[in-house]
Amino acid sequence: MRLPSExxxxxxxxxxxxxNPVMFSGLGMFLAVAGTATMDQAFFLGAIVLLLLLFNSLVSSAVGELFQKKVPLWPQVILSSILLSGLAVFLSGAFASLPDNTxxxxxxxxxxxxxxxxxxLLSYNTTIDRALFDAAGTGVGTLAVLLAIALVREMIGQGRLAGFSVFPPAPWPLLNTLFGGILLTGILLTIFNLLVKNKK
Amino acid sequence: MTAPLALSFLTGLLALNPWISLGLIPTAAQGASLNHRQAFYYGLLGAFTMLLYGLLAWLLHFQIIAPLRMAVFELPLLLLMMPGINWALARLLKPWPRLEQNLPVFHLNFPALAAALVLLHNPPATFGLMALTLLGMSASFLASLVLVSHLRARLETGLFHKPLKGWPSFLLASGILWIAFQGLLMLVR
Structure with a gap:
């Protein structure tokens, strides 16, 4: 819960x-599972999530401040899809070097x-700067989780990191499949439960 | 004669369905109930929505977007179709409140969009083969959702260490389910 005093x-x-949205509420679990085959893919998708969160929060808080109204979900969805489509035109080169499912x-x-x-949940009801910090925390948190999972998958599943060979034969190639994404997300959630949830 | 038809259905059922090809099993389970009966109705509605949305997405892509070379408008148009689908389904399913109450499927009919995108990225050769592939994907959604609901219900009552309770244990079980689907896929191949 967000307090006005925060x-x-x-x-x-x-x-x-x-x-953290992925570990605390299970939001974006599909990205943690399927979008972490390589560090590049995780960074790319995480950065897009951060951008969309900032964009939606900015729009929502600006409309909230100016008109004291909440932007309904559907107009936001259409706006975001237009933004994504426009960005895809400029990012077509990047897609070519990323895994197929990107x-x-x-x-x-x-x-x-x-x-x-x-x-x-929050942005329409608060100031623009607070909304942006809130969205940035969510986006960076998601990006960090994706990168953490991708790091392990790339190192142990493919035996390489950032283009360099780390372990010549990959120690556990199964982690390079979607099973690796599912398993590592489960392990990360267990660690999170141990460190955060069970303390509350 | 019937081999390509069967192959299209099996491709949709095992290879192209987003729960396996994109690893969306945990995401699909987020909207599903632990009660088997409710999960079945949810899965049935999801399968029906996927079928309808997939057909419309195919027509949009091959009749409008591709001939007019408007790829940049595809995603907004696909999402604009969603409220229309919800409205039509809500009216169509009024006599069956058990189905209607589950609308939209997960968030903004997320599974239907996933299925349509996978289909458009791996287009079968003809409309008939596409319909069969889509039917396979829908059947796979229904089957995996009922399985997943059963699995989650069992895991909720299972004896686990506290940190493993809930999503972590379910994700580990989903991983095994994914491997099982891969095994079936290898048999078909």
């Missing part, structure tokens, strides 16, 4: 770790609850 920094840090996951972001979570 500072912008507290909002950012809360979403980054203790209320284009589908990218398009699926337009319907993902993750990118609308902050704008529908």
């Amino acid at each position: 500072s912008k920094q507290q909002l950012f840090l809360k979403n980054l770790w203790s209320e 284009r589908i996951l990218y398009a699926l972001l337009a319907a993902s609850p993750l990118v609308y979570s902050r704008s529908q």
Whole structure:
């Protein structure tokens, strides 16, 4: 729950770790499972999530401040899909170097609850700067989770990292499949439960 | 004669369905109830929505977007179709409130969009083969959702360490389910 007394920094840090969207609420689990085959893919999708969160929160809080109204979900979905389509034109080169499923996951972001979570829950009801810090915490938190999973998958599943060979024969190639994404997300959630949820 | 038809259905059922090809099993389970009966109705509605939405997405892509070279408008148009689908389904399913109450499927009919996108990225050769592939994908959604609901219900009452309770144990079980689907796929191949 967001308290009016929470500072912008507290909002950012809360979403980054203790209320991380993927580990605390299970939002964007499909990205953690399917969008983490390589570090490049995880960074690309995480950065797009961050951008969409900031965009939606900015729109929602600006409309909230100017008209004291909440932007309904559907106009936001259409706006986000237009933004994604426009961006895809400039990013076509990047798609070519990423795994095959990246284009589908990218398009699926337009319907993902993750990118609308902050704008529908908090942003319309607060100032623009607080909304942006809140969205940034959520986006960076998601990006960090994706990168953490991708790091392990790439190192152990493919035996390489950032283009360099780390373990010449990959120690566990199964992690390179979607099973690796599912398993590592499960392990990460277990660690999160141990460190955060069970302490509360 | 019937081999390509059977193959299209099996491709949809095992290879192209987003629960396996995109690893959406945990996401699909997020909207499903632990009660088997409710999960079945939810799965049935999801399968029906996927079928309808997939057909419309195919027509949109091959009759409007591709001939007019308007790829940049495809995603917004696909999402604009969603409220229309919801409205039509809500009216159509009024006599069956058990189905209607589950609308939209998960968030903004997420599984239907996933199925349509996978289909458009791996287009079968003809409309008939596409319809059969889509039917396979829908059947797979229904089957995996009922399975997943059963699995979640069993895991909720299972004896686990506290940190493993809930999603972590379910994700580990989903991983095994994914491997089982892969095994079936290898048999078909």
